[in-house]
Amino acid sequence: MKKLFVLLLSAVLMVMALPAMAQDAPGTIADIVVASASAETPEFSTLLAAVQAGDPAVLEALSNPEAALTVFAPTDAAFAALAEALGAEAFGAVLADPVALTNILLFHVLDGKVMSADVVAGLEANNGLLQVPSLQGQYIDIAQTDDGITVNGANLNLDMVDIEASNGVIHVIDAVILPESRTIAEIAVEMAGDMEAPQFTALLAAVQAADPAILELLSNPDAALTVFAPVDEAFAALGEDTLKSVLADSATVTSILQYHVIPAGEDGAVVGSDDLGTLLADAPAEGLDVPTALEGASLNFSVVDGAAVINGSTGIVITNVDAANGIIHVIDAVLLPPQ
DSSP states (O other): OHHHHHHHHHHHHHHTTSOGGGTSSOOOHHHHHHHHHTSSSOSSHHHHHHHHHSOHHHHHHHHOTTOOEEEEEEOHHHHHHHHHHHOHHHHHHHHTOHHHHHHHHHTTEEESOOOHHHHHHHHHHTTTEEEEEBTTSSEEEEEEETTEEEETTEEBOTTSOOEEETTEEEEEESSOOOOOOSOHHHHHHHHHTOSSSOOSHHHHHHHHHSOHHHHHHHHOTTOOEEEEEEOHHHHHTTOHHHHHHHHTOHHHHHHHHHTTEEEOOTTOOOOOHHHHHHHHHTOOTTOEEEEOSSTTOEEEEEEETTEEEETTTEEEEEEEEEETTEEEEEESSOOOOOO
């Protein structure tokens, strides 16, 4: 990590030598992108074209002098690589779709000004992984690797961090990052079919044994669900006979699955790890009860030994697996609704 601090310090010094567009009395993030796009060696010309083609609210946000934003800005080379990967026709279709384009652009933006030193401190405090919500709604994974820092798999350009604007900061990345487009059902099917490390095979079997309405709900692209997904070992812990009995009873398995789902609230939002942390910070000693899709039944969230648990003992082992229609948190036990 010391090496990383040295690299970031060197990067900051190099950024200080960037063209005056980003250094002398910096304008807004939008001003910097516009200036770079018209510079002798442009970096953000495609990014500017994308912003102009997206929802006007994106340009308004980047131009808002009262805002405080962090933008992970893909270079022209990053967009060129995406065009090559998708094909010219598919890439052109993205640029022509304001809704899809806006989702992609907002996935590159954080609410709040996050400097590189903040990123390093966060990575040190969280075992090398930060999950931060984007303005698009899904989470961005910032990870420490042997070669540097990645942002949802894109490399953070350590020569171009901390480009300060009057309304935030820009960090340059070498790839366009894309929000998750698969539904919760599609993710479960793909993970269960992974030949090397299958997961959710028992969960998928349960969904297939339940009322078809469960699969329809998890496949609904317009839903906004929070799903607590037990690992295969959690189902195995029920015992072979019990599991067979449950899977043979459609009504029972349907109720159990509904008990693992929290529908969106009135604001249409899902429950990410940061939301849960905020809720638990103000929760009473007995925890916080949250209604599930199973009518009349709630999950109890509390803090035990510094970690969030469900119903007193079930642990959350992986958080914030984004889907197009919600979010998945992986848990280490099957949640059984009260009798």
